[in-house]
Amino acid sequence: MGWVGAVLALGTVALVLAVVHRSFGDYMATVYTTPRDWRVERGLYRLLGVDPRSGQTWQAYARGVLTFSLVGLLLVYALQRTQQWLPYSLGLPAVAPDLSFNTAASFVGNTNWQSYSPEQTVGYTVQLAGLAVQNFVSAAVGMAVAVALVRGFAHRRTGTIGNFWVDLVRGSLRILLPLSVVGAVVLMIGGVVQNFDGFTDVTTVAGGAQSIPGGPVASQEAIKLLGTNGGGFFNANSAHPFENPTAWTNVVEVLLMLAVPFSLPRTFGRMVGDLRQGYAILAAVGVIFVASFAALTALESAGSGTAPQLAGGAMEGKEARFGIVGTTLFATTSTTTSTGAVNAMHDSFTALGGMIPMLNMMLGEVAPGGVGSGLYGMLVLAVIAVFVAGLLVGRTPEYLGKKIGPREIKLASLYILVTPTLVLAGTALSFAIPAVRESVVSTTIWNPGVHGMSEVLYAFTSAASNNGSAFAGITANTPWMNTALGVAILLGRFVPIVLVLALAGSLARQDKVPATAGTLPTHRPQFVGLLVGVVVILTALTYFPVLALGPLAEGLV
Amino acid sequence: MNATTRSTGRTLGVAVRAMTVLTLLLGVGYTAAITGVGQFVLPAQADGSLVRDGDGTVVGSALIGQGFTDAEGAPLPQYVQPRPSAAGDGWDGAASSGSNLGPENPDLVAAIGERRAAVAALEGVDPADVPADAVTASGSGLDPHISPEYADLQVARVAAARGLSEKEVSDLVARHTEGRALGYLGEPVVDVLELNVALDESTAELGR
Numbered sequence: 001m002g003w004v005g006a007v008l009a010l011g012t013v014a015l016v017l018a019v020v021h022r023s024f025g026d027y028m029a030t031v032y033t034t035p036r037d038w039r040v041e042r043g044l045y046r047l048l049g050v051d052p053r054s055g056q057t058w059q060a061y062a063r064g065v066l067t068f069s070l071v072g073l074l075l076v077y078a079l080q081r082t083q084q085w086l087p088y089s090l091g092l093p094a095v096a097p098d099l100s101f102n103t104a105a106s107f108v109g110n111t112n113w114q115s116y117s118p119e120q121t122v123g124y125t126v127q128l129a130g131l132a133v134q135n136f137v138s139a140a141v142g143m144a145v146a147v148a149l150v151r152g153f154a155h156r157r158t159g160t161i162g163n164f165w166v167d168l169v170r171g172s173l174r175i176l177l178p179l180s181v182v183g184a185v186v187l188m189i190g191g192v193v194q195n196f197d198g199f200t201d202v203t204t205v206a207g208g209a210q211s212i213p214g215g216p217v218a219s220q221e222a223i224k225l226l227g228t229n230g231g232g233f234f235n236a237n238s239a240h241p242f243e244n245p246t247a248w249t250n251v252v253e254v255l256l257m258l259a260v261p262f263s264l265p266r267t268f269g270r271m272v273g274d275l276r277q278g279y280a281i282l283a284a285v286g287v288i289f290v291a292s293f294a295a296l297t298a299l300e301s302a303g304s305g306t307a308p309q310l311a312g313g314a315m316e317g318k319e320a321r322f323g324i325v326g327t328t329l330f331a332t333t334s335t336t337t338s339t340g341a342v343n344a345m346h347d348s349f350t351a352l353g354g355m356i357p358m359l360n361m362m363l364g365e366v367a368p369g370g371v372g373s374g375l376y377g378m379l380v381l382a383v384i385a386v387f388v389a390g391l392l393v394g395r396t397p398e399y400l401g402k403k404i405g406p407r408e409i410k411l412a413s414l415y416i417l418v419t420p421t422l423v424l425a426g427t428a429l430s431f432a433i434p435a436v437r438e439s440v441v442s443t444t445i446w447n448p449g450v451h452g453m454s455e456v457l458y459a460f461t462s463a464a465s466n467n468g469s470a471f472a473g474i475t476a477n478t479p480w481m482n483t484a485l486g487v488a489i490l491l492g493r494f495v496p497i498v499l500v501l502a503l504a505g506s507l508a509r510q511d512k513v514p515a516t517a518g519t520l521p522t523h524r525p526q527f528v529g530l531l532v533g534v535v536v537i538l539t540a541l542t543y544f545p546v547l548a549l550g551p552l553a554e555g556l557v
Numbered sequence: 558m559n560a561t562t563r564s565t566g567r568t569l570g571v572a573v574r575a576m577t578v579l580t581l582l583l584g585v586g587y588t589a590a591i592t593g594v595g596q597f598v599l600p601a602q603a604d605g606s607l608v609r610d611g612d613g614t615v616v617g618s619a620l621i622g623q624g625f626t627d628a629e630g631a632p633l634p635q636y637v638q639p640r641p642s643a644a645g646d647g648w649d650g651a652a653s654s655g656s657n658l659g660p661e662n663p664d665l666v667a668a669i670g671e672r673r674a675a676v677a678a679l680e681g682v683d684p685a686d687v688p689a690d691a692v693t694a695s696g697s698g699l700d701p702h703i704s705p706e707y708a709d710l711q712v713a714r715v716a717a718a719r720g721l722s723e724k725e726v727s728d729l730v731a732r733h734t735e736g737r738a739l740g741y742l743g744e745p746v747v748d749v750l751e752l753n754v755a756l757d758e759s760t761a762e763l764g765r
Contacts, residue, residue: 008741048571068572119651133584184591191620194595194603204623205616211650212605212618219591236653239696241620247743305660310669313689317655320690320702323744344696345655451659473657
């Protein structure tokens with residue numbers, strides 16, 4: 001089957017996305033631009049005390065995002081710390097302070113890094129009232145920020161970029177909730193569980209004892225993927241048969257992850273009044289995605305390395321029903337979308353195969369990236385690309401009729417520096433501070449040799465990029481890792497958001513400049529090539545040295 | 558109180574009310590609605606695809622693999638054996654996990670060599686004929702499936718232990734082999750628990 005299977009699986013996904021992205025992208029554009037509120041929304045706005053018609057400056061918008069996220073952080077922290085008194089907690093005790101902080105930061109930051117094993121740590125109330133809610137609203141926040149940036153390009157000579165509370169409510173109620181209901185029901189048909197039964201003890205056929213887990217899994221699974229969150233209800237995440245029971249639910253889960261990120265460029269094109277601009281972004285995304293999927297599939301199918309060669313195939317950590325292709329399609333999707341769900345253990349991938357998910361994250365989570373965050377990340381890189389092109393020909397760069405001046409370039413440059421700084425500093429400090437190094441080497445690292453360094457590098461890449469997947473052999477439930485990764489998640493999420501909103505404000509204030517003969521067209525293959533080039537070169541220059549110490553050292557010797 | 562403090566305080570109030578309402582709606586309401594659909598429309602799946610033996614006793618889930626070994630951990634010859642499991646001490650439904658051992662980890666290399674030798678000895682075959690899924694632990698540690706190749710490898714031993722013909726056993730294997738979804742997604746697999754329950758039933762019917 002091999003390559004034929006890979007092409008057919010990818011073709012199926014591409015076909016479905018090609019069909020749905022048009023109407024879905026247009027629908028999202030309507031959601032974020034229509035002046036009409038649903039009746040239930042009007043009631044909500046009255047309850048919140050906000051005027052849905054009043055636009056916000058970028059500062060007020062950012063204050064809304066940060067305050068709302070802070071409240072979410074405190075709520076998720078408090079729920080975990082009081083778990084022993086909550087209903088449906090399965091008799092589990094309160095979660096430790098450092099782990100509670102890490103988990104709260106992780107779910108509020110749309111990352112869903114999990115330093116814990118859910119079956120043994122969190123009961124149903126924390127899952128559904130804390131974690132699942134953040135799966136919805138952290139995704140809605142990402143979409144809101146992306147839409148605010150698009151408004152920055154679309155609006156002219158205005159101080160406002162929309163209303164955060166309206167964007168939050170509409171994104172949650174009109175986009176994420178209805179699709180989650182559909183996704184949850186489809187997943188239940190495939191066998192995903194949805195109950196409040198706790199653990200059911202059975203006597204097995206051979207006379208042994210086994211605990212069959214239960215839980216409201218389908219409801220959480222749908223939004224975990226749709227919101228590109230990725231936090232598993234179970235420790236094994238989407239490798240667990242109760243989260244992802246069949247080869248076809250596997251494709252449904254891939255589609256759920258891609259639905260919003262692949263349709264948002266169309267929304268962007270619609271909102272700036274030029275669909276070709278959206279398709280240029282989508283083309284760049286498609287090129288990177290297909291190249292990444294092909295590379296990972298080739299590396300895992302080849303199965304090089306001592307253990308895969310001895311086993312006769314790279315099946316350690318993979319499920320029989322998915323096989324190699326079902327695994328690589330899911331892993332590519334999950335790490336290019338910032339979801340971070342896994343249907344196999346990336347730690348057991350071949351050495352170079354395991355580098356591909358890392359590279360996907362290091363590209364900046366833009367191909368297509370997380371819901372919202374992928375689009376704003378790619379638009380920032382487009383700003384960098386027109387700047388580079390402007391330097392080459394000696395003209396003032398413009399993008400979508402907006403001049404890219406010193407302020408815009410400063411904001412874009414700071415944006416692309418945040419994640420690499422967190423990744424490299426976090427990894428370096430883990431080995432440079434003597435006391436920390438001792439804890440990392442003796443407790444955190446699971447595999448010996450350079451693979452252990454890769455586990456730490458993967459962890460900080462995942463946290464700072466808000467992905468959430470892991471080389472899961474790592475023991476991250478230590479005070480250093482919980483704290484450092486939690487801080488990396490928060491800075492990796494909210495510093496870029498503030499920079500993007502500042503950029504949106506600065507763009508919205510400008511008038512449009514008419515296109516001239518000297519304007520670089522940003523909808524042609526030439527620009528798509530330039531954009532892909534910028535993404536790849538930035539990543540390669542930043543991360544090549546550290547990759548040479550980890551996966552390259554392991555895979556090339 | 559200056560204007561900034563006032564507006565920050567006001568924003569905080571809005572944020573707290575928004576989080577409360579959304580928690581009730583998206584956490585409690587949504588979960589309850591999906592649970593309702595699951596319990597009333599799709600109860601078999603929602604409750605975990607439970608498998609019952611001939612007497613109607615629940616013996617596990619079709620989606621959750623289990624071990625078929627004796628108290629000492631030796632494989633029971635009358636049962637088709639599943640993949641190795643890294644969940645807890647093996648097949649622990651409360652501790653799903655892969656081994657997370659890297660491709661060059663000496664422990665993994667050693668384990669694969671031992672498993673290959675053990676499977677080859679149990680089935681009486683050449684170690685080179687043991688397929689990859691038989692010597693590798695799955696991602697969940699609860700993989701309910703094996704490849705048709707690994708199932709075929711076990712037919713002769715299971716038939717001998719049960720006094721069935723090899724054809725009877727391989728017919729049952731064929732009946733419990735699931736093809737690729739839609740004909741091209743994933744890999745063909747055999748559900749080990751369902752196959753073993755069927756083997757017990759057919760053995761009981763024949764009074765052997």
